[in-house]
Amino acid sequence: MQDYFFALADAFALFTRGDEVSLANFAAEDSDFVRLNKSAVRQAGSVEQRALSIDLIHGGKHCGGTLTLSGDLDADREHLRAAIARYRERLALVPADPHLLYATEVQSTQQSGANRLPADRATAINALIDAGRGADLVGIYAAGGIYRGFANSLGQRNWYASHTFNADWSFYLAGDKAVKTGYAGFEWNAADFARKVDTARAELAALSRPPRTISPGRYRAYLAPAALSEILGMLTWGGFGLKSQRTKHTPLLRMLEQGAALSERVTLSENTREGVAANFQTAGYVKPDGVTLIERGRLADCLVSPRSAKEYGVATNGAADSEAPESLDLAAGDLALNDVLKRLDTGVYVNNLWYLNYSDRAAGRITGMTRFATFWVERGEIVAPLNVMRFDDTVYTLLGNALEALTDERDFILDAGTYGARSTGSVRAPGALLSALTFTL
Amino acid sequence: MTTLESIAQRFQRIAPAGLRWSLRVVDTRTEQLAVRDDVVQPLNLEEDRGAMVTVFERGGSGYAASADLSDAGLTRALERARAWAQASGGRSVADFDQAPLAATRGEYASPLQTAWDAIPLTEKFDTLRAACAGLNVSEKIVDRHAWLWHTQRDALYVTSAGAHNRQHFEFVVPMLSATANAGAQTQTRTLGGMTHCGQGGWEIVASSGFTTAAQTVADEALQLLAAPDCPSGTMDLLAAPDQMVLQIHESIGHPLELDRILGDERNYAGTSFVTPDMFGRYQYGSALLNVTYDPTRPEQIASFAFDDEGLPATREYLIRDGILQRGLGGGTSQWRSGLPGVATARATNWNRPPMDRMSNLNVEPGASSLTDMIASVERGVLMRTNRSWSIDDSRNKFQFGCEFGQLIENGRLTQVVKNPNYRGISATFWRSLKAVGAADTFEVLGTPHCGKGEPNQVIDVGHAAPPCLFAAVDVFGGA
Numbered sequence: 079m080q081d082y083f084f085a086l087a088d089a090f091a092l093f094t095r096g097d098e099v100s101l102a103n104f105a106a107e108d109s110d111f112v113r114l115n116k117s118a119v120r121q122a123g124s125v126e127q128r129a130l131s132i133d134l135i136h137g138g139k140h141c142g143g144t145l146t147l148s149g150d151l152d153a154d155r156e157h158l159r160a161a162i163a164r165y166r167e168r169l170a171l172v173p174a175d176p177h178l179l180y181a182t183e184v185q186s187t188q189q190s191g192a193n194r195l196p197a198d199r200a201t202a203i204n205a206l207i208d209a210g211r212g213a214d215l216v217g218i219y220a221a222g223g224i225y226r227g228f229a230n231s232l233g234q235r236n237w238y239a240s241h242t243f244n245a246d247w248s249f250y251l252a253g254d255k256a257v258k259t260g261y262a263g264f265e266w267n268a269a270d271f272a273r274k275v276d277t278a279r280a281e282l283a284a285l286s287r288p289p290r291t292i293s294p295g296r297y298r299a300y301l302a303p304a305a306l307s308e309i310l311g312m313l314t315w316g317g318f319g320l321k322s323q324r325t326k327h328t329p330l331l332r333m334l335e336q337g338a339a340l341s342e343r344v345t346l347s348e349n350t351r352e353g354v355a356a357n358f359q360t361a362g363y364v365k366p367d368g369v370t371l372i373e374r375g376r377l378a379d380c381l382v383s384p385r386s387a388k389e390y391g392v393a394t395n396g397a398a399d400s401e402a403p404e405s406l407d408l409a410a411g412d413l414a415l416n417d418v419l420k421r422l423d424t425g426v427y428v429n430n431l432w433y434l435n436y437s438d439r440a441a442g443r444i445t446g447m448t449r450f451a452t453f454w455v456e457r458g459e460i461v462a463p464l465n466v467m468r469f470d471d472t473v474y475t476l477l478g479n480a481l482e483a484l485t486d487e488r489d490f491i492l493d494a495g496t497y498g499a500r501s502t503g504s505v506r507a508p509g510a511l512l513s514a515l516t517f518t519l
Numbered sequence: 520m521t522t523l524e525s526i527a528q529r530f531q532r533i534a535p536a537g538l539r540w541s542l543r544v545v546d547t548r549t550e551q552l553a554v555r556d557d558v559v560q561p562l563n564l565e566e567d568r569g570a571m572v573t574v575f576e577r578g579g580s581g582y583a584a585s586a587d588l589s590d591a592g593l594t595r596a597l598e599r600a601r602a603w604a605q606a607s608g609g610r611s612v613a614d615f616d617q618a619p620l621a622a623t624r625g626e627y628a629s630p631l632q633t634a635w636d637a638i639p640l641t642e643k644f645d646t647l648r649a650a651c652a653g654l655n656v657s658e659k660i661v662d663r664h665a666w667l668w669h670t671q672r673d674a675l676y677v678t679s680a681g682a683h684n685r686q687h688f689e690f691v692v693p694m695l696s697a698t699a700n701a702g703a704q705t706q707t708r709t710l711g712g713m714t715h716c717g718q719g720g721w722e723i724v725a726s727s728g729f730t731t732a733a734q735t736v737a738d739e740a741l742q743l744l745a746a747p748d749c750p751s752g753t754m755d756l757l758a759a760p761d762q763m764v765l766q767i768h769e770s771i772g773h774p775l776e777l778d779r780i781l782g783d784e785r786n787y788a789g790t791s792f793v794t795p796d797m798f799g800r801y802q803y804g805s806a807l808l809n810v811t812y813d814p815t816r817p818e819q820i821a822s823f824a825f826d827d828e829g830l831p832a833t834r835e836y837l838i839r840d841g842i843l844q845r846g847l848g849g850g851t852s853q854w855r856s857g858l859p860g861v862a863t864a865r866a867t868n869w870n871r872p873p874m875d876r877m878s879n880l881n882v883e884p885g886a887s888s889l890t891d892m893i894a895s896v897e898r899g900v901l902m903r904t905n906r907s908w909s910i911d912d913s914r915n916k917f918q919f920g921c922e923f924g925q926l927i928e929n930g931r932l933t934q935v936v937k938n939p940n941y942r943g944i945s946a947t948f949w950r951s952l953k954a955v956g957a958a959d960t961f962e963v964l965g966t967p968h969c970g971k972g973e974p975n976q977v978i979d980v981g982h983a984a985p986p987c988l989f990a991a992v993d994v995f996g997g998a
């Protein structure tokens with residue numbers, strides 16, 4: 079795949095004339111998707127897709143687009159040549175872009191992991207179906223190569239390739255009572271998978287007790303890493319980008335305008351070095367290993383895309399156009415996992431949250447639902463599964479004055495998202511013990 | 520240029536006789552234009568073409584999607600799809616050798632008054648610049664956007680059973696957004712979210728209000744900035760059509776999807792509080808509630824003649840006089856569940872398989888005038904334009920928020936309020952429906968962003984509705 083893209087990039091550079099500059103971004107994947115319901119296959123298939131996004135730049139103007147490619151180099155070269163000719167015609171019609179900024183210092187990189195996925199694509203699927211025997215397993219297995227590339231007519235070449243799997247499934251007991259589990263990585267390990275299955279089945283047993291419904295109100299709560307990552311995910315909707323700060327869209331507006339703070343326990347960063355996403359972005363900038371976004375509860379740096387850098391007159395730190403973190407990292411705390419139930423004492427143990435949104439974005443107020451295995455705990459013991467509840471609280475409570483502790487161990491959660499393409503995003507998060515979480519419905 | 524027809528003909532020659540298969544070829548061209556704070560944003564053009572081969576064999580089904588549409592590429596896709604079908608046979612959710620395979624034949628084309636490409640690019644930019652400039656009514660407006668998306672899509676669906684469905688779509692999504700700020704308070708007002716999306720050409724730019732609404736949008740952002748928070752309490756809710764879009768979508772549309780009821784979505788989008796025994800008898804809402812699946816409104820974004828499994832699309836009542844009649848499920852889900860459905864198995868593109876979606880799901884007009892509905896309210900709030908949505912995985916406990924609120928006191932619209940939100944439970948909420956706007960208040964709207972499925976798919980859906988009045992709703996404001 080790399081040879082194909084670089085050959086295409088060479089052709090692309092040849093199609094660029096005179097003092098034109100051209101940028102090319104490549105995104106491809108060869109993916110298997112096997113969807114399961116009731117421990118049987120619902121849909122199984124493969125997707126091969128390759129897309130090239132081009133930006134043709136001349137005299138402060140630029141025009142571009144995205145082409146789906148066939149993989150046939152000769153045919154794709156001709157497709158590319160024709161597209162560039164069209165973009166060149168359109169350049170005459172577009173105005174100069176005062177916010178155009180792209181890398182002019184050549185910085186080529188290579189991130190390419192070996193393909194250690196099972197040679198037999200049935201290995202993982204058989205394992206999932208076997209795990210579901212006698213149970214109700216529903217979910218998806220996605221696997222295969224993911225490829226990203228950048229090239230420009232200045233000679234820069236960046237390449238990223240990873241071969242990953244992501245099994246994301248739930249065991250259902252009845253109704254909406256279920257345990258959700260993920261197993262993702264680069265190399266399928268039957269023993270690791272079996273441990274995940276055993277843990278999930280044990281939690282499923284706890285769900286068989288009669289469920290309890292609690293009244294709306296404030297309760298002590300523990301948010302497991304997957305639940306906390308949902309709250310962190312909400313903050314990535316504009317919480318950490320320069321543009322959202324300057325246009326006042328940020329949900330952390332009170333931190334920006336009024337000096338509000340989160341708990342000193344909260345240190346958040348974009349940890350590119352330890353993430354699984356590509357370390358370069360679409361204008362050719364290479365990302366730093368890390369950017370500290372919140373340090374001990376206070377706003378620190380933000381993510382600055384090249385466009386924002388030009389618009390606001392600051393330096394870019396190689397952020398994507400969205401200025402959203404791709405490898406979010408919340409520092410661990412000091413709460414031992416074995417002490418979580420004891421410290422929670424009486425309250426709600428939340429494994430997963432779901433469908434979060436803002437009740438009041440400017441105030442950082444977030445609502446959402448508990449989902450999957452959520453339990454009522456009394457005196458440090460799980461006593462019953464809890465029927466789904468809606469929470470509604472501000473981030474200044476959740477990650478502020480109600481945050482008693484973060485666990486000393488963290489989960490590395492690979493995003494199972496597949497909108498248009500398989501995600502390379504990730505979150506590294508501990509669990510969070512809260513003195514109060516407000517439930518409203 | 521290779522035509523979709525020629526691709527299908529070559530595939531038909533490649534596929535072995537006696538094999539049960541379908542081929543869906545999709546060709547999409549997209550143009551995205553935007554002006555932000557008077558600066559023309561990078562022009563984005565997308566050209567996308569690919570195909571999905573689906574095979575039913577040995578009791579299983581398998582698919583393979585590829586943009587390599589050469590003979591070799593189609594042959595490879597067929598082989599991979601067969602391999603998946605054979606591998607899943609005997610351990611699938613159903614015996615797919617018995618699955619229905621369409622033999623329908625026909626064509627469809629979006630209505631078109633003014634072709635998008637007939638408008639020079641410079642004129643499009645001028646239109647966007649004028650709209651963006653129109654949002655610039657105050658220095659408190661700190662962010663202004665105007666954008667237009669246009670998509671042309673050609674889709675051809677053929678099967679070994681003889682289906683041949685060719686459909687040409689043209690979609691336009693217009694959007695205006697003004698953000699007002701003062702210190703730690705920010706309010707954003709838009710042109711109905713993206714609900715003015717529809718099928719057609721350049722004429723949608725004018726009919727949506729894109730060329731005339733900028734000042735109103737910006738003025739309302741300023742009004743919200745100065746407004747008090749929406750009060751909390753139990754009161755009447757008058758939901759405008761661009762909030763009804765979301766209310767229908769989340770608490771009628773998703774619960775009625777047959778694939779959710781069958782359990783396919785439980786690991787991701789969720790299950791449903793609706794169970795199979797409810798069809799034909801369950802009182803979903805008050806007797807004023809009439810909901811149709813309606814693919815016959817040509818201007819609505821999810822109108823078509825055939826779904827992506829080749830089922831012909833016809834208008835059907837899903838809820839009639841408040842009673843649940845049928846679900847949102849295409850041919851495969853109807854076959855699996857034995858439940859009545861509609862033609863609505865759809866895929867977002869060539870690289871994703873079809874599943875049950877909403878398409879056009881509309882609340883039919885009632886008999887009330889807007890004036891009468893307002894006059895009937897002693898204490899309530901009018902909410903316009905959804906901005907926040909959250910609902911549980913059974914599609915029951917919801918909380919929705921809007922951009923714009925206005926109190927109704929003693930039969931009159933009074934003060935503008937910011938951050939209007941409300942909570943409810945789907946299973947009981949629709950029974951509190953106490954008035955439905957008449958035909959002259961009905962608006963044909965939709966959204967280009969409905970997400971579900973594994974692998975994930977986002978697709979356009981239409982929701983037309985009049986304003987609707989609900990009794991005794993739990994309403995509240997911001998922090």
